[in-house]
Amino acid sequence: MRAGKESSTEYTIKLKTVRQCPIIVGDGVLKRLGRHFDFSGYSATVLITDTTVKGLYGKSVLATLEAAGKKPHLLTLPVGEKAKSLSTVEEGYRFLLEKSIDRKGLICALGGGVVGDVAGYIAASYLRGIDYIQLPTTLLAQVDSSIGGKVGVNFSGKKNMVGSFYQPRAVISDVALLKTLPPAEMRNGLAEVVKYALAMDAGLFRILDKKEKGKFNTAELVDIVKRCGALKAGIVEVDETERSGQRAILNFGHTVGHALEAATGFQKLSHGQAVAVGMVAAARISQQTGRLGADSVDSIERLLSRSGLPTGCPGVDPDDLIGAIRFDKKTTLGKTGWVLLEGMGSGVVNQPVEESIIRKVLREICR
Ligand SMILES: NC(=O)c1ccc[n+]([C@@H]2O[C@H](COP(=O)([O-])OP(=O)(O)OC[C@H]3O[C@@H](n4cnc5c(N)ncnc54)[C@H](O)[C@@H]3O)[C@@H](O)[C@H]2O)c1
Ligand SMILES: [Zn+2]
Incomplete structure (x- = not known):
C-alpha cells in the first residue's frame, strides 16, 4: 500500500491485493471519472445505485459514463438494508442477462454500503465474476465498506451470511457527495x-x-477519507481474506x-x-x-x-x-x-x- 499526493485535493492509495485496486480520494473526482478509470477495455457499463442516490447523482454519473464512450445501463435498487438480499441479486442477474452483458461488462456501484455490497456480489458471481468499481457515496462506504472486497447479502435473517471476497478494480471516493448526506x-x-x-x-x-462538533470542511474530509482508506488498505493487504x-x-x-x-x-x-x-x-x-x-x-x-x-x-x-x-x-x-x-x-x-x-x-x- 502506498499513499501518494497527486494534487492538492486528490490522492491515490495503491492497494496491492490479488487484484490491484487504486483508491482515489478527492473533492469532485466523480466528475473526472474518465480521468481516473480507463473504461476502454469494457464492452458495456452497468450503473447500479439506489433510488435516493439516483435522484441526486444518477444523471451526472450516467453522463460521465456516456462521455467515457460507454452507453450505460441503469439498475436502481430500493433504498436500505432490505435491498441486501438474494432476490435483489437474482434481479441483478436477470437485468444483466437481458442487457446481454458479457464477461467484459463493468459494473459501477454508486451508493452507500448496501449498494456496494450487493453490486459487488452480483459482479463477483455473474459469469463467475466480472469487473466492478466502487463509487461510494456515504462516509461509511468511503472510509470502510468500499475498500477490502467484502461483498455479499443478508440471508435467513443473518447479516452478510452469503458473500465473497472480490476486489473492485478501483474505488473512487468523492467527498463532494457527502454534502447531501443526512446528519444521521x-x-x-x-x-x-x-x-x-x-x-x-x-x-x-x-x-x-x-x-x-464533529463538523468537517472539504479539505478535512479528504484528509479523513484518505487516512482511513490507507489504514484499511494496509490491513487488507496483510489479511485479504480474513x-x-x-x-x-x-x-x-x-x-x-x-x-x-x-x-x-x-x-x-x-x-x-x-x-x-x-x-x-x-x-x-x-x-x-x-x-x-x-x-x-x-x-x-x-x-x-x-x-x-x-x-x-x-x-x-x-x-x-x-x-x-x-x-x-x-x-x-x-x-x-x-x-x-x-x-x-x-x-x-x-x-x-x-x-x-x-x-x-x-x-x-x-x-
Ligand atoms: N463490505 C464491507 O466491508 C462493509 C463494511 C461495513 C459495512 N458494510 C455494510 O454497509 C451497509 C451500510 O452502508 P451505509 O451506511 O452506507 O448505508 P446505505 O447504503 O443504506 O446508505 C444510507 C442511506 O444514505 C443514502 N445515501 C447514500 N449516499 C447519499 C448521499 N451522498 N446523499 C444523500 N443520501 C445518500 C442511501 O440512499 C441510504 O438511504 C450495511 O449493509 C453494512 O453491512 C459493509
Ligand atoms: Zn461497522
Missing part, C-alpha cells in the same frame, strides 16, 4: 472514523479531538456493537450508534484490564458525545448483551477474541477477558 448517516460514518483513530491512528484521534487474524482490528467496538444491535432487534440504534457504545465498552474493558488510562477513556467518551454519538445504552438488559455476545462467539468456534486498546491508536486483537470484567462494564454502559 454522517454520524454513522463518523463512528467508523473514530474506530480507526482509536485502534490504529493516534494522529487521527488528535485531529478529531480538536473539532468542536485468515491470519489481523483484519480483526477493524472490529474494534463491534463485539458489543453487534450484540447491542441484535439485543435491540436492529431497530433502536443505528450501526454507528451501536459501535460507539461498543467502543466505550471496549475502552472500559481495556481500562479494567490495566491497558488504558482513565483519562483516555474520558477523552474517548467526550469525543463520541461531541460527535453526536451515544456513550451508553440505558434500559438495555446487560444479560441480553451477554447472550448476544455468546451467540456471536459460537460462530467463531467459541473463541474469545476482544479487540482492546493498549493506548490511544494502539489496538490489540484476540484478547481473552474474564467474564466478571465484561459483566461489570456491560452493567455500567446499560445504566
Whole structure:
C-alpha cells in the first residue's frame, strides 16, 4: 500500500491485493471519472445505485459514463438494508442477462454500503465474476465498506451470511457527495472514523479531538477519507481474506456493537450508534484490564458525545448483551477474541477477558 499526493485535493492509495485496486480520494473526482478509470477495455457499463442516490447523482454519473464512450445501463435498487438480499441479486442477474452483458461488462456501484455490497456480489458471481468499481457515496462506504472486497447479502435473517471476497478494480471516493448526506448517516460514518483513530491512528484521534462538533470542511474530509482508506488498505493487504487474524482490528467496538444491535432487534440504534457504545465498552474493558488510562477513556467518551454519538445504552438488559455476545462467539468456534486498546491508536486483537470484567462494564454502559 502506498499513499501518494497527486494534487492538492486528490490522492491515490495503491492497494496491492490479488487484484490491484487504486483508491482515489478527492473533492469532485466523480466528475473526472474518465480521468481516473480507463473504461476502454469494457464492452458495456452497468450503473447500479439506489433510488435516493439516483435522484441526486444518477444523471451526472450516467453522463460521465456516456462521455467515457460507454452507453450505460441503469439498475436502481430500493433504498436500505432490505435491498441486501438474494432476490435483489437474482434481479441483478436477470437485468444483466437481458442487457446481454458479457464477461467484459463493468459494473459501477454508486451508493452507500448496501449498494456496494450487493453490486459487488452480483459482479463477483455473474459469469463467475466480472469487473466492478466502487463509487461510494456515504462516509461509511468511503472510509470502510468500499475498500477490502467484502461483498455479499443478508440471508435467513443473518447479516452478510452469503458473500465473497472480490476486489473492485478501483474505488473512487468523492467527498463532494457527502454534502447531501443526512446528519444521521454522517454520524454513522463518523463512528467508523473514530474506530480507526482509536485502534490504529493516534494522529487521527488528535485531529478529531480538536473539532468542536464533529463538523468537517472539504479539505478535512479528504484528509479523513484518505487516512482511513490507507489504514484499511494496509490491513487488507496483510489479511485479504480474513485468515491470519489481523483484519480483526477493524472490529474494534463491534463485539458489543453487534450484540447491542441484535439485543435491540436492529431497530433502536443505528450501526454507528451501536459501535460507539461498543467502543466505550471496549475502552472500559481495556481500562479494567490495566491497558488504558482513565483519562483516555474520558477523552474517548467526550469525543463520541461531541460527535453526536451515544456513550451508553440505558434500559438495555446487560444479560441480553451477554447472550448476544455468546451467540456471536459460537460462530467463531467459541473463541474469545476482544479487540482492546493498549493506548490511544494502539489496538490489540484476540484478547481473552474474564467474564466478571465484561459483566461489570456491560452493567455500567446499560445504566
Ligand atoms: N463490505 C464491507 O466491508 C462493509 C463494511 C461495513 C459495512 N458494510 C455494510 O454497509 C451497509 C451500510 O452502508 P451505509 O451506511 O452506507 O448505508 P446505505 O447504503 O443504506 O446508505 C444510507 C442511506 O444514505 C443514502 N445515501 C447514500 N449516499 C447519499 C448521499 N451522498 N446523499 C444523500 N443520501 C445518500 C442511501 O440512499 C441510504 O438511504 C450495511 O449493509 C453494512 O453491512 C459493509
Ligand atoms: Zn461497522
